[in-house]
Amino acid sequence: MGQSANTDFALTLLKDDGVNNLSVIAVSDVIGNGDEFITALTEPGNYYWYMEPYATDGTPINFGVVVNTQIDAHELNDVPALATVLPDKLNALYGNSDSTDDLDHYLFTSVRGQDVVIMLEGVSSGTSGQWITEISGNGTAWQAVQNDGYTSIGNLQQNQPIYVRVRPNPTATWNAAAQYRLYFGSKAAAGTHSVSGESNLVRIPYSTPYLTTQVYRQMTWGASVQDSKGSPLPGVEATLTLWPNNNFSSEYVAHQMEMNNGGAGFKTINLGDCSGDNNTLFTNSASGQSYQYRAYFNIGAWRIDVLGGPDAGVGGPNSPTVTLGHICSMNIVH
Numbered sequence: 001m002g003q004s005a006n007t008d009f010a011l012t013l014l015k016d017d018g019v020n021n022l023s024v025i026a027v028s029d030v031i032g033n034g035d036e037f038i039t040a041l042t043e044p045g046n047y048y049w050y051m052e053p054y055a056t057d058g059t060p061i062n063f064g065v066v067v068n069t070q071i072d073a074h075e076l077n078d079v080p081a082l083a084t085v086l087p088d089k090l091n092a093l094y095g096n097s098d099s100t101d102d103l104d105h106y107l108f109t110s111v112r113g114q115d116v117v118i119m120l121e122g123v124s125s126g127t128s129g130q131w132i133t134e135i136s137g138n139g140t141a142w143q144a145v146q147n148d149g150y151t152s153i154g155n156l157q158q159n160q161p162i163y164v165r166v167r168p169n170p171t172a173t174w175n176a177a178a179q180y181r182l183y184f185g186s187k188a189a190a191g192t193h194s195v196s197g198e199s200n201l202v203r204i205p206y207s208t209p210y211l212t213t214q215v216y217r218q219m220t221w222g223a224s225v226q227d228s229k230g231s232p233l234p235g236v237e238a239t240l241t242l243w244p245n246n247n248f249s250s251e252y253v254a255h256q257m258e259m260n261n262g263g264a265g266f267k268t269i270n271l272g273d274c275s276g277d278n279n280t281l282f283t284n285s286a287s288g289q290s291y292q293y294r295a296y297f298n299i300g301a302w303r304i305d306v307l308g309g310p311d312a313g314v315g316g317p318n319s320p321t322v323t324l325g326h327i328c329s330m331n332i333v334h
Contacts, residue, residue, distance in 0.1 A: 001061075001063065001064070002035070003033040003034075003035075004059045005033055006033075006057035007033055007055060007061065008031075008053070008055045008056075009052060009053050009054070009061060010027065010028065010036065010051075010052045011028045011036035011038060011050070011051055012026070012028075012049070012050040012051075013025040013038050013040055013048075013050075014049075014050055015042075016045065016046040016047070026038045026040050037101075039101055041075050041098075066099075068098055070096055070098060070176035070177050072095040072096050072104075072179075074095055074104060077104055077105045077106070078102065079103070080105050080136075083106055083107040084107065086184060088111050088186065089186060089233060089234055089236070090117070090183060090185040090188065090235060090307065090308045091108070091182075091183070091185040091235075092181065092182075093106075095166065095179065095180055095182065096178060097167070097176065099168075099174075100168050100174045102168065104165065105164070106163065108161070108162050109160065110157075111159060112227070112229040113157055114186050114187070114227040114228045114229045114231065115152055115153065115154045115186070115187040115227065115228040116153040116185065117150050117151065117186075117308045118133070118151045118153070118164055118182075119184075120133040120147045120181070120183075121181050122147075122178065122179070123179040124178065127180075128147040129169060130172045130178055131166050131180050132166070133164065133165070133166055133182075134164070135153070136165070137160070137162060154228070164182065164184055166182065183307065185308075186233055187227060187309060188225045188226075188236050189226065189227055190225070190226045191226065191306055191312035191313065192224045193223050193224075193304050193314050195219065195240070196215075196219070196221075197213065197214050197218065197219060198216050201214055201216055203284075204325060206282065207297075207299075207325065209299065209323050211297070211299070211324070211325030213322060213324045213325065214324075214325040215271055215326055217272065218268055219242075219269045219271055220269075221240050221255075221257075221266070221267055221269070221304070222267075223238040223259065223264065223304060224263055224264040225238065225264075231263075232261075233259060235259060236258070236259045236306060236307055236309070237256055237257070237258050237307040238257050238258075238305070238307070238313070239255070239256050239307075240257070240302060240304050242254070242301075242302045242324070243302065243321070244271055244300045244324070244326055245300055273328070274298050276295075276296025276297050276298060276327075278299060279294060280294075280295055281293070281294055281333070291332050293330050293333065294330070294331050295327055295330040296327075296328045296330075297325050298325075298328065299323065299324070300323075300324040301321035301323055301324050302321060302324050303320060303322065
């Protein structure tokens with residue numbers, strides 16, 4: 001660093017295999033007196049700097065090294081040719097910027113021409129601004145995309161490669177320990193879902209609001225997710241958010257489930273006992289005989305969100321949730 005105008009060095013990093021055989025790890029040879037800089041991912045062992053002078057006026061030269069142990073599991077992927085190749089699904093992976101010059105490349109191939117989705121977020125809240133996320137088709141220019149939100153890519157050909165590059169934001173303070181989470185792969189384009197109570201449940205026929213889903217204790221929920229070409233999406237995470245309390249309380253419980261190899265999953269949730277803040281009197285004749293029931297229940301709600309597929313769940317801007325009736329007790333009164 002800081003060579004005088006009449007000094008020009010080249011810098012080579014060498015590795016010793018332990019028996020005095022040296023191999024070249026990297027070379028920096030900037031024309032003139034510019035700084036020489038090498039970044040390398042190294043294994044434990046002995047390394048040497050080789051400084052070769054082309055010209056010197058005898059003035060001192062400065063050199064130094066910084067060691068960083070915060071290396072993510074995907075290195076080396078600093079150039080597209082070494083990009084981390086991702087499997088045919090929606091992938092969720094973690095990484096970090098090992099240095100201010102670290103470029104992380106990832107490659108996903110749209111095997112069926114299915115839509116692709118990308119999202120990057122900081123693992124710690126408010127840190128996503130530390131990175132710039134860019135996408136590129138096969139040989140196309142890099143295009144920046146917004147973090148903390150899904151970017152969808154459609155109209156793809158079969159076996160079309162898509163690259164993502166993650167690099168440090170030069171306007172943010174670099175922190176090797178900071179991690180990002182990248183979602184990259186097939187977009188969840190469609191889904192079918194089921195949420196129900198016990199099979200022997202006697203439904204309350206009317207109430208305010210109408211209890212679309214009714215449960216005594218055991219709620220069963222299932223999901224099946226497909227990509228834009230109709231193929232099952234294994235590994236996709238679906239989340240059932242449940243508001244079990246009366247009057248759509250802000251208290252909620254989130255239940256997560258990962259789709260199996262067939263792109264589907266099922267779970268049962270125990271809602272437990274309750275006392276019931278609401279009650280109603282109704283008549284039911286489903287068994288062939290007419291009975292009058294008194295039911296005590298709580299009013300709640302639920303919704304299902306599918307990772308990477310804002311349109312593949314249940315609930316949205318117009319109808320954010322589905323009404324839930326948690327039936328606490330039910331007695332025949334006549």
